[in-house]
Structures are given as C-alpha cells and as structure tokens.
Amino acid sequence: MKYKFLESINIGPLTLRNRIIRPAVAEYIANPDGSIGDQYMEYYRNIARGGVALITPGIAVVDETAPYVASNQPYLTDKKYIPGMKKVVDAIHGEGAKITFQLWHSGHYLIDGALAPMVNDLTKQDIERLKQKYLTAAKNCKEAGADGVEYHIAHTYLPSQFMSTYFNRRTDEYGSNTPENAMRFSVECINMIRNELCDDNFIITAKINGSDFVEGGTTPQWAARCARLLEKAGVAMITVNAGGALSGYDYMSDNGKRPEGWKVDLAATVKKAVTVPVAASGSLRHPEYVSKIIEQDKCDLAALGRATIAEPEWVNKAAQSREDEMRYCISCLYCFTKVAEDGSEPGCSVNPFAKCEFIKPEPVADGHDRKVVIIGAGPSGLEAAITLAERGFNISIFEQKPYLGGLIKLATVPPNKTKINWAIDYYEKQIQRLDIDLKLSTRATIEKIEKLNPYAVILAAGSNEIVPLVEGAGLDNVISVRDLLEQKLRFDGKKVAVIGAGLTGIEAAHYLRNSNSDVYVVEKKPDPGATRSLADQLSFQDALAGGVKFYFQTFLHKINKNSITVLDLASNKKITLPADIVMPALGIRSNVELYDALKNKFENVYKIGDSDCPGKLPQAVRSGSNLGYALK
Ligand SMILES: Cc1cc2nc3c(=O)[nH]c(=O)nc-3n(C[C@H](O)[C@H](O)[C@H](O)COP(=O)(O)O)c2cc1C
Ligand code: SF4
Numbered sequence: 001m002k003y004k005f006l007e008s009i010n011i012g013p014l015t016l017r018n019r020i021i022r023p024a025v026a027e028y029i030a031n032p033d034g035s036i037g038d039q040y041m042e043y044y045r046n047i048a049r050g051g052v053a054l055i056t057p058g059i060a061v062v063d064e065t066a067p068y069v070a071s072n073q074p075y076l077t078d079k080k081y082i083p084g085m086k087k088v089v090d091a092i093h094g095e096g097a098k099i100t101f102q103l104w105h106s107g108h109y110l111i112d113g114a115l116a117p118m119v120n121d122l123t124k125q126d127i128e129r130l131k132q133k134y135l136t137a138a139k140n141c142k143e144a145g146a147d148g149v150e151y152h153i154a155h156t157y158l159p160s161q162f163m164s165t166y167f168n169r170r171t172d173e174y175g176s177n178t179p180e181n182a183m184r185f186s187v188e189c190i191n192m193i194r195n196e197l198c199d200d201n202f203i204i205t206a207k208i209n210g211s212d213f214v215e216g217g218t219t220p221q222w223a224a225r226c227a228r229l230l231e232k233a234g235v236a237m238i239t240v241n242a243g244g245a246l247s248g249y250d251y252m253s254d255n256g257k258r259p260e261g262w263k264v265d266l267a268a269t270v271k272k273a274v275t276v277p278v279a280a281s282g283s284l285r286h287p288e289y290v291s292k293i294i295e296q297d298k299c300d301l302a303a304l305g306r307a308t309i310a311e312p313e314w315v316n317k318a319a320q321s322r323e324d325e326m327r328y329c330i331s332c333l334y335c336f337t338k339v340a341e342d343g344s345e346p347g348c349s350v351n352p353f354a355k356c357e358f359i360k361p362e363p364v365a366d367g368h369d370r371k372v373v374i375i376g377a378g379p380s381g382l383e384a385a386i387t388l389a390e391r392g393f394n395i396s397i398f399e400q401k402p403y404l405g406g407l408i409k410l411a412t413v414p415p416n417k418t419k420i421n422w423a424i425d426y427y428e429k430q431i432q433r434l435d436i437d438l439k440l441s442t443r444a445t446i447e448k449i450e451k452l453n454p455y456a457v458i459l460a461a462g463s464n465e466i467v468p469l470v471e472g473a474g475l476d477n478v479i480s481v482r483d484l485l486e487q488k489l490r491f492d493g494k495k496v497a498v499i500g501a502g503l504t505g506i507e508a509a510h511y512l513r514n515s516n517s518d519v520y521v522v523e524k525k526p527d528p529g530a531t532r533s534l535a536d537q538l539s540f541q542d543a544l545a546g547g548v549k550f551y552f553q554t555f556l557h558k559i560n561k562n563s564i565t566v567l568d569l570a571s572n573k574k575i576t577l578p579a580d581i582v583m584p585a586l587g588i589r590s591n592v593e594l595y596d597a598l599k600n601k602f603e604n605v606y607k608i609g610d611s612d613c614p615g616k617l618p619q620a621v622r623s624g625s626n627l628g629y630a631l632k
Contacts, residue, residue: 003291005302006319008053011277012203012236014098014147016053016301019294020315023207023239023281023303024102024150026058026073028338029345029355034061034075036084041091042358047308048095051315055092056150056207059104059157062137063130068108068115071338076101076137085144098147100205103137105130107158108245113530115245119161120169127174127185130158134189138197138204148203151190151235153226155244155252159186160209163226166217167246179225190233203236207281210240210266213251220266224273231274238274239303240267241281249336253282253306255538256331257416260285261293268298279303285328285422287318309335310350312357324429327351328422333535334618349617350423352383352625361629367392370455372631374398375444375594378406379617380609380624381460382427387628389434396437396452398444404428406462407610408617410485414507415514416542423617446597456604456631459595460624463588463610468499472559478582481508492516497564497579499556501525503536505585510543512583520549520577522566527552551577588614606631 001007005019029039044055060074075081085101092099108115122130138149153159161167162185168176176182186206193204208227212218218226227238242263243251254262263282271278280299284290290302308314310329317326327350335354337346347354370393374381377399385395403409405424412420431438442448449457465480467473481504483489494517498509501523509519527550532540544550553569564579590611598605608627609620 002321003287003318004294005287005291006315009277009300011054011205013200014203014236016098017096018051018053018315019301020052020290021054021239021279021301021303022047022052022056022308023241023279023305024056024058024152025305025309025335026070027355028072030072030074031084032072034064034073034077035081036074036088039355039358040074041087043355044088045091045095046357047312048092048097050308050312051319052097052304052308054098054100054147056100056102057088058102059152060101060137062103062105063133066106067118068106068110070106074101076103076140077133079140079143082140082144085140085146089145093145100148100150100203101137101141101146102150102152102207103134104152105133105158106245107161117156117161117167117246118158119167131185131189131192135192135196138193142197142202147201148198148205148236149193150239151186151193151204151206153186153230154207154209154239154241156209156212156246157244159189160244162186163208164212164218165222166212166214179222179229183226183229187229187233190230190235194234198234204234205237205239206230206235207239207241208270209242209244210263210270211242211251212247213243214247217247220269223266224269227270227274231276235276237277237279237301238270239279239281240270241303242266249534250538253333253336254331255333255416255535256419257542258283260289264293264298271297271299277301281305283331287323306331306335309348309354312351324433327426330419330423332420332617333533333538334616336534347618347622350426350621352622363387363390363629365392367394369394371396371452372456372458373444373449373452373454374458374460376406376460376462376609376611377401377404377438377440378460378462378609378620379408379423379427380611380620381406381458382431383621383624384458384460384608384628385436385624386427386430386434387625388631389436391628393631396439398439398442398448400441400443402441404431404438404440410482411617413485413488414511415546416539417507444594446594446601449598450601454602456606457598457602458627459592459598459605459607459611460609461591461594461611463614464591465584466586466589468556468559468584468586470556470558473584475559475561475582477561477580478559478584481505481583481585484508484511484583490515490517491581494518494580495578496520496581496583497522497577498583498585500585500587501540501550501552502585502587503539506536506539506543506548508583508585509548510539510546513543513546513548517581519547520551522551522554522556522564522577524555524569525552590614
C-alpha cells in the first residue's frame with residue numbers, strides 16, 4: 001500500500017478502516033441549547049465521507065451546571081439530547097466511519113474573563129457527583145449508537161488538572177504525588193464506564209497531554225507513567241497532544257511557528273510505555289510525513305485535526321494519489337475564533353465550505369468553454385478561477401505582479417508565516433492541472449480584455465493601503481507595509497514607528513524587529529487584551545517577546561522628518577516620539593479602479609475579494625468560491 005496509514009487497525013474490538021482519525025475539534029455549531037442540528041450533522045458527514053476512520057466530535061459537555069461551559073457545543077447530559085446525537089452518529093456511520101463522543105468537563109472557573117483551575121477545590125462529594133455525570137453522559141452516547149467515548153484528560157481541563165503535577169496541589173488520595181493518585185479520578189471514571197457499558201461495540205479511549213509545557217507540569221515521562229494506568233483501566237487507544245487552556249493554546253494547536261509534527265515525540269514516549277494503539281496529534285499535515293511517523297513506529301495512528309478541516313477529503317485524495325489537489329492547513333488558527341469579524345461563523349481560511357457543507361452546491365459542468373477574464377491572482381481571483389475552470393469555463397487571469405497569490409504572498413514574509421506558502425502552492429498546482437491561462441506581469445486594460453471577447457469579467461484586484469490623513473503623510477520617510485514586505489526592506493539600527501496595531505501592524509513590526517530595527521507601534525484604541533482572536537493574541541505576544549514596544553490610546557497627529565507627534569489620549573497631551581521611518585498599517589480600501597470602465601464595456605461584470613469588501617484570507621476565498629459556483 002502506498003501509505004502505511006491506509007492500512008486498517010484494531011482498537012479494542014473495533015476495526016478501523018485506516019489509521020487516520022479526526023480528533024475532537026470544537027466546532028461551535030451545535031445549537032445554543034446544546035442539541036445537535038443539521039449543520040453539525042452535515043459537517044461531520046462530510047468529514048466521514050472524506051475517508052477518516054474514526055471521528056471524535058469536539059468537546060461535549062458532561063456537566064451543564066459547571067461554572068464554565070462552552071457555548072454551541074453539544075450536551076451529553078440528558079436523554080433529550082439523544083435524538084440529535086443519533087443524527088450525527090448515523091451520518092458518520094453512513095459514510096463508513098466510527099464515532100466516539102468526547103466526554104468533557106472544563107474544570108474551570110471564569111473569573112473576570114480569565115480561566116482558573118477547579119481541581120484543588122473539589123470535595124469528595126463533588127468528585128462522586130462528577131463521576132456520575134461522566135457515567136450518565138457515556139450512557140447517553142451508547143444509547144445514541146456511538147462506538148464509544150473518548151475520556152478527555154488533555155488540555156488542562158478537569159481530568160488533566162488532576163493528572164498535572166503543576167495544577168494538582170491536593171494532599172489527599174487524588175493529589176499528584178504519585179501517578180496512581182493523579183490518575184485516580186480518571187481511572188475511577190473509566191472503570192465505571194468500562195464495567196457498565198463497554199462491550200464488543202462500545203469502547204472507551206483517552207486523550208492526554210504528553211506535556212503541559214509549564215515548569216513543574218506534566219512531562220513526557222510522567223505522561224508515560226500515567227498512560228500505563230489508563231491502559232490497565234481498559235482504554236482501547238490513547239491520543240497524545242499537549243498544552244491547553246491554562247498553559248498555552250499554542251502548545252495545543254500551534255500558530256504556524258513550529259515545524260510539522262513537532263509533538264510526535266510525545267506520542268512516541270507514551271507508545272513505548274503501553275501496548276494499546278497510540279495516536280499522535282499536532283500539526284500533522286502531509287501524507288508522506290504522516291506515513292513515515294507510523295512506519296517509524298512513533299505512533300500507530302495519526303490524529304488530523306485542522307488538516308481535515310482544511311481538507312476533509314485528506315484520506316481519499318491521498319489514497320487516490322491526488323495529493324496535488326489537497327488544501328493543506330496553514331495553522332493560521334482562524335478556525336479557533338468563535339465569531340468572525342463580520343459576525344459569521346468562522347470556517348477555515350483555505351476551505352471555503354468548512355461549516356457550510358449543508359449549503360455546498362453540486363458543481364455543474366455548464367461552462368461550455370465560455371471565456372471569463374479575472375483581474376488579479378490573489379486568493380479570491382484564484383479561487384474563482386479554479387471553481388469556474390472545473391465547471392468548464394475558459395479562464396484567463398491578468399496579474400500585474402510577477403507572482404501569484406496577491407497579498408498572501410506578502411503575508412508569508414513576517415516571522416512564523418511560511419506555511420501560508422502551502423496555500424499558494426495549492427493554487428499554483430490547480431492552475432497547472434486545469435491548464436488556466438495565467439498572464440503574470442501583465443496589467444489588465446480594457447483593450448486587452450476586449451480582445452478576449454469575454455462572457456464575464458471578474459475584478460479581483462485587491463485593495464490599496466489607507467494613507468493617514470495627517471500632515472507629513474507624503475514625506476520620504478513614510479514607507480508602506482507592502483513595500484516593506486515585497487522588497488524585504490531592512491532598516492537596521494533605525495527607529496521605526498508603525499501606525500496601527502492590527503495584525504498587519506503587529507506582524508510588520510515583528511518582522512522589522514527581527515531585522516534589527518528599533519520598532520514601536522502606536523495605536524489609537526486601548527489594548528484589546530483577551531478580546532483579540534487567538535491568532536492575533538499569539539502574534540502580539542510573539543512580537544512583544546521579540547522586543548516590539550506598543551503605545552495604546554495614542555493617536556497619530558503629525559509625521560515629521562525624524563519623529564512623529566502623537567496625542568496621548570489618556571493624558572490628552574501631545575508627545576513627540578523619535579522615528580526615522582514611519583509605517584502606516586491602518587487597513588485597506590477596495591481597489592475598484594477599473595470597475596466603472598468595465599461596467600460600461602461588458603455585460604457581466606463582478607467584484608470579489610478585497611475589491612468588493614476588504615477582509616482577510618477566509619473572506620477572500622469564500623467570495624471567490626461563491627461567485628465560482630453562482631455564475632450562470
Ligand atoms: C478550533 C480548535 C478546537 C479544538 N477543540 C478541541 C476539543 O474540543 N477537544 C480536544 O481534545 N482538542 C481540541 N482541539 C485540539 C485538536 O484536537 C488537536 O489536538 C490540536 O489542534 C493539534 O492538532 P492539529 O494541528 O491537527 O489541529 C482543538 C483545536 C482547534 C484548532
Ligand atoms: S482555519 Fe487555518 S488553522 Fe484552521 S484549519 Fe483552516 S487553515 Fe488550518
């Protein structure tokens with residue numbers, strides 16, 4: 001077989017059709033009352049259809065009275081939820097995959113927006129009550145027809161807090177002085193579930209942290225010792241990840257700064273300690289790599305979380321040698337955001353139909369070679385191009401730059417962003433596969449377009465940077481972020497003032513800092529703190545750690561030759577800050593330069609991506625895809 005992961009494997013009494021599992025990834029698309037509806041069901045049907053062997057949907061609540069309960073995640077707490085659970089079970093089974101629900105108790109208090117651990121406050125009575133909650137939830141899963149449950153001991157949630165020598169400071173038999181004590185709560189829960197429910201058709205598995213990545217917390221060696229106790233308690237498989245809510249989300253799901261498979265050795269350490277199958281989790285992306293770690297016996301299975309959001313057909317495409325058609329997750333963490341800036345549900349930056357599976361149209365081959373001209377080879381233009389080409393339209397793309405990708409090409413330049421190149425590679429391969437006419441270094445003009453006699457013209461020309469409306473904005477020391485990234489400019493030893501602490505400003509500042517500039521960022525708004533999306537938060541922390549300084553509530557008043565004048569909004573005083581270079585990062589405006597002229601000349605003219613409405617990569621990709629499907 002081409003890839004080792006395509007071989008089947010037994011976990012307990014269950015036979016899996018291959019060794020790729022979809023680990024729990026909170027989707028935030030259950031109904032607000034904790035029940036499961038059609039969007040949720042179709043999401044998982046689609047992932048099962050893509051070929052994975054086992055799916056564990058995201059955290060499912062075992063105690064809805066807990067101090068902190070995630071919103072829009074399923075509840076397992078009552079029989080009234082069983083009909084919804086059954087829907088997703090049947091959908092997954094219908095596609096030949098297995099399903100285990102993930103039993104989850106956060107174990108958190110939410111104090112002033114911050115999470116705090118509960119483990120040390122629980123009485124014996126609380127512990128007994130909680131064990132019953134786990135059992136009830138597992139019973140409901142069995143009644144819904146699931147193949148089992150995954151007992152969640154990872155990511156610093158309640159059982160993980162018991163397991164962790166850092167969080168667990170208890171002095172009783174549930175303390176963390178020995179692995180037996182640290183695992184007592186989990187082993188007792190697992191024993192109850194195993195004794196009462198497990199049989200040839202119902203298993204219990206576990207997910208643990210191979211490391212907490214905090215000083216004094218779970219280490220790989222500790223995890224291995226704890227895993228032995230889980231095996232003894234009867235779990236059929238152990239998935240190994242790391243980090244978590246209290247010790248750092250980027251250790252749980254990294255933001256692109258670490259290499260593929262950077263946590264595999266944690267799984268390998270656990271695997272050496274047990275005989276049950278072990279699944280590795282964390283930044284596993286490419287079929288060859290995944291096959292190799294199984295061949296090397298570092299793990300028995302691979303848990304592909306974000307890889308299967310970005311590419312639900314990951315397994316099928318690998319099996320059919322269609323690797324070139326795979327969209328690889330770029331670890332941008334957009335999927336971690338609960339609500340997108342435009343109020344919609346965040347799906348995925350590279351997969352336009354993530355969480356919209358229920359409205360995905362069937363592609364129809366009705367293009368009949370009609371010519372469509374697309375102006376701009378950024379993500380919206382490219383997405384439209386490949387969708388339309390697949391429908392049989394005849395596509396020509398004009399791109400004035402010598403490269404494709406538009407702004408996302410520049411987005412690969414700041415620190416930790418190289419994985420964005422995987423998205424660009426994908427488009428390059430599709431352009432070749434579909435034999436699309438791509439005219440690089442070619443500016444679109446009405447005359448050139450007219451010569452092609454197009455049925456439709458699509459403006460996907462991106463955006464222009466907003467120039468600050470202040471005195472001095474036209475001085476020579478004002479440099480744009482795009483010039484910085486495109487020309488990889490360096491200002492070694494110079495003082496640079498970046499104006500605007502959005503993601504673009506943060507990343508530009510971090511890039512400059514890495515090339516030895518003395519950088520600070522001024523931002524008129526207060527520090528958004530924890531309200532930043534996880535991706536923005538991690539970039540902000542990385543920039544701070546790299547030595548970038550931030551001035552919040554500081555309003556740019558004037559740009560001078562060697563300084564800027566700002567208004568400190570807290571004291572309402574004007575201050576002058578030294579600056580050899582000033583770099584505005586104040587957002588973008590749609591580039592609609594050609595739009596009116598096109599409208600006057602051609603019948604079917606459309607705007608997509610930033611040319612229509614400035615946004616980020618996921619909005620651009622969806623916009624291109626939407627038009628690609630909708631064009632009549
Ligand atoms: C948006 C998001 C939600 C997640 N939710 C869960 C969850 O509900 N339960 C869980 O055990 N892990 C959760 N994880 C962690 C993943 O299961 C996985 O272990 C981790 O992301 C690393 O693997 P990946 O790089 O393949 O995504 C989540 C990760 C992401 C990105
Ligand atoms: S949103 Fe980003 S991190 Fe999440 S699956 Fe898609 S590409 Fe990966």
